[in-house]
Amino acid sequence: MDRDFANKLKANRKRLIKDKLVKYSITTGGSLVLVTLLLIFGYLLYVVLPIFAPVSIKEEKEFSYQTDSNVLALALDEQNDVAYKISDDGKISFYSLRSRDLGDLLLEDTMLSEHTAFAQSVAAGHAYLFADAQGQVKIFQADFITTYPDDARLITPNIRYPFGSEKLTIDDQGHAITAASFQFSDSKAAIAVVTDDKRGIFLVLNATQNMMTDEIEWEEQRISLPALPNQVDQILLSPDMKNLFVLSHNDLLVYDVSDTDNIHIKSALPINALDADVTDIQLLTGASSLMVANTNGVISQWFEVLKDNKRTFTFIRDFKAEGKIRTIIPEYFRKVFFTADNKGYLSVFHSTGHTRLLSEKVSDNESMQVAISPRANALLIAENTRLRLFSIDNEHPDITWSTLWQKVWYEGYPKAEYLWQSTSASDSFEAKMSLVPLSFGTIKAAFYAMLFAVPIAISAAIYTGYFMSPSIRSYIKPTVEIMEALPTVILGFLAGLWLAPLIENQLPGIILLLVSLPLSVLAAALAWSTLPKKFKEAIPEGYHPLILIPVLLLVGYGSMSFSGTLELWLFDGNARMYLTNELGINFDQRNSLVVGIAMGFAVIPTIFSIAEDAIFSVPKSLTMGSLALGATPWQTLAKVVILTASPGMFSAIMMGTGRAVGETMIVLMATGNTPIMDWNIFEGMRTLSANIAVEIPESAVGSSHYRVLFLAAFVLFIFTFFFNTVAEFIRQRLREKYSSL
């Protein structure tokens, strides 16, 4: 007996344990839903956040060297393994940055110990020039040779002389050179110099291949620069060898040197900031933007803008650093530049984004020299006898809140604009990622869809929920709701391949439908009211829609077949041409009207279903009371039912909007997907969702583009989260209200 009882207890305990286990596992399972939502939210945020991360620099290594000369130039190789400096004693010295032999002098050579001017080519070229008092120059290039002995990367520095190790004569008269600038490519080189007797010489070297020996020979052409000012502070040749900038005190002269037979001054203008003097000019990568540094720490950006069919140098924007700027150091590939000022501050700016990314005191030395590594992940600072290597974390300088949501003035554009153009075939292309045109497109698409859907869905919901007889309601409601199940890819396909050409060809008919359908309903109603009573009573109340179906079909068919005649009367036989030529309205075949109808069609069931529920569940006591007091059915509807159900209808519209905003396939297929900003109903748009679908498969993981697309998804997520939560909240409130009635 006891044992039996004990057994039972044991069995019971087992059951209880099982019960508890089930409870916990189900609770865990239930919470997984919440976890999933948080995971989506968190993951999107995790991908998006790095684009807003601030720039940071961290000192990694430093070493000292023996010298009593000043540094003229400083640079690193691509792997940040080797650094070199060029000093004013005419030497180039390579140092190791590797941890195992940090600071070792790898190679040193004297280029020209007596020199009067120094110049460097575009940073990626690692080429430099020393000029002497006899009007001659020596051009040399730092080179890095990568080998893999023992499967480990080894970078060996090397010095090359692209134009031979002998000096090149620039000035035939042998005057000293006071300023120089040069650029070269495989087939062409150009050197501009200013001599101490105020002459400007522009030397062009064209490469020709010797037919016999296959050797490259340089053919010289010497032109003197016209109208050179007396004082020349700096000259700068653009890497494409088309423009030469001459800085004379605070005035800039731009020479057009693209045609050697016609070298002339394109523009001359003062470029200093207010109450300040210019200290340095520098070209950004891509060579269209000129950055001008001033004594008061202002850096201004200038580029050529097409105005009145003429390209003029225009001030675009300015930036502010801490102290008097000594040099501007542009990055190799991005529109980022660094400045070093006399207070020892290092500042980092992004030109297009108009942002100061960082400003940090890195040195007490007034005359520090700064170099950026080609991959922009390291920074080298030379001060007195010390070289310091910093790592930079600056992954996404181009994306800031203001570039995403405000107008940006891109290089070569006539004014600041909202632009989305994420990729292009050319390498020097700057991605333009403004979410404004996409958001605009999303709102436009949703707006036209709602314009189409709300009247129909709400009216239909009112009729179905209030007037319709229950017997047919049980068929009508599921039928309309089945629309919701239709895959949007099918709606998009029909919109793009069936509806869009139909609208294009029968535009007058479609517009006619807008008028003829409501009118025909009224006409049918009037006709019905004049019918004999006997006939009317044969069909019970609440069957209006069924009577109207044939009427609408006939009128619809009539309108469409009248379309051609109408087109002939009103639009000279071609409505599309008429719109474009006479009214100046652009007409795309896949336009907002198509999207509005197709997407409206997709959201009608959502709105209908929720609104109908709200109307149908208005307590009967209310309507009965109203009717009993003598109100007509319509008065009861307008004054009692709609008022009571209005929160529910509102919530339905919110839900519908949420769906329209996130819809992808319809807009992808039924619009041209061009990111334009225009409310014109006959033009297309590009929405956030369609943009994601088109671009994300091709974007590189972790790139700015990839993260911005995630941001677009995050925006959609937050947007619909908001709409759905509000709608659901209203619905809950309404339900409570009804139950209390």
Next chain:
Amino acid sequence: MGKWFKSGTPWIWMTGGAVSLSLIAVIGLVLLIGWRGLSFFWPSTVYEFDMLDEQGQHYNLIGEIYDSETVLKAQLISAGVEGLEDKGETLERYLIKIGNREYVDLDFQWILETIVSGKTVPKDVVVLERTKNGNFYGYIDAILENGQPVAINKTQFASELQKRVIRTTTFKDQEDQLLGSDIGHINYELEKIRLDKRKLALDGLLTEDKIGQFDKQSQRLRDQYLVLEEQLFAYREQAQRDSVQLRDMTGRKVILPISSVLDFHLPNDMTFFAKVQHWFHQVGKFISDDPREANTEGGVFPAIFGTVFMVMLMAVIVTPFGVVAAIYLHEYAGKNNITKFIRIAVINLAGVPSIVYGVFGLGFFVYILGGSIDELFYPQALPSPTFGSPGVLWCALTLAILTLPIVIVSTEEGLSRIPSTLREGSLALGATKSETLWRIIVPMASPAIMTGLILAVARAAGEVAPLMLVGVVKMAPTLPVDGNFPYLHLERKFMHLGFHIYDVGFQSPNVEAARPLVYATSFLLVTVIIGLNLAAIAIRNNLREKYRALEH
């Protein structure tokens, strides 16, 4: 009249009109898709048009009337068409499908009725479906065997061609069988040997002994391959024996090898019964064949298979989670903030745009989860990804999250319909809560779970946007299920009906030719989805009736 307006009657009619409009839209849409999709398979009459061009030259066109429209004469005149003065107010314009894509500039041509001077229905015109370049329309002149005409008279052409097409098809089927299954298997094995070898090398376990073993294995496979290859060439040679000599609309002599002919029919020489039979035959081929010519011809079998497979996988994933969450919300959750948050989460999950799930799936499942799986389990295949690239598993997972709310809502509704007396009765008899759940509640709620599942499947089958990011491709070389161990290849990309519609309709080189196929595919998808929805509605209604009975 004023009184009539005041009474509100016209407005009631207007609201009624909105209902009619919605109904017309839904039914019209389904009918449109159905008609366009299904009529494509009907063997339409092929006409021989005698055309008269502006210079007064006669020429022939053979083709099907694909579409026609009525245009106003005045409109044509204003568009610059001449010589219409003596014609009626309205004119017909036909779109003719001419086929013979390699011989004509445009295989679809719009012609105006005025330049047609005559139209005949030749009995002996034949339509050939080919592996390349679409249909061929023309007349049979001779049937050739090894380049020599077979001595038969004209009336026997059709039956002789039929015989030879069947013969050739048999060889081609054998060839496909060999290529797909046997040679495919050898390739698969060879690739596996390569990966195994690499894996051992990575682990530092690759000894001379092992290398020898691997080499022996691959040598054996290569020997097998040589044998099969010989067989393959033999089949090919057999299939190339016959050809057919045809004459097209311009009288050009065309010789087509029968190996390029898939099927043929004489549309003008068919009885109604034969046409019906042909229609069913075509529908069957559409469902069971692989697509050809950049998806613009042929069937959609891989897309059907891919869709069904992915949706089934998704159902397996979503059901337990959805049901457990619903049971938690309805049976266990207290009235506290967590529950409130979970409910908000469910509603929001239902409202999040599907593309956002796609983005999440791509970033989280494919790159993070898949990338980690690759590093842990498939290091030998790197850098080419195994699970770290879009695939059917990730699609199923993504859609499982997307459809989770549907299952939860539906199941919870089912749970709430079970009268509490039943629960209380069970508890009063001494059953624990879990026992009550397992024995009473879940079995009773199973139709509701079923409903939720069906709705989820219907939703998943029609969803395309997220799949474009996480695993659908326009053309998958292999199905996710095949005869190679482990039989299920969840990492593979797959084809999907919805994406097929998007791809063929919008990315294909010949939209006009592909359009009917898109309608047919759409109709297939719509039928499946509406069917599933109707089934769900039926189950739900049935369930409601049942519980209504229980309550009294």
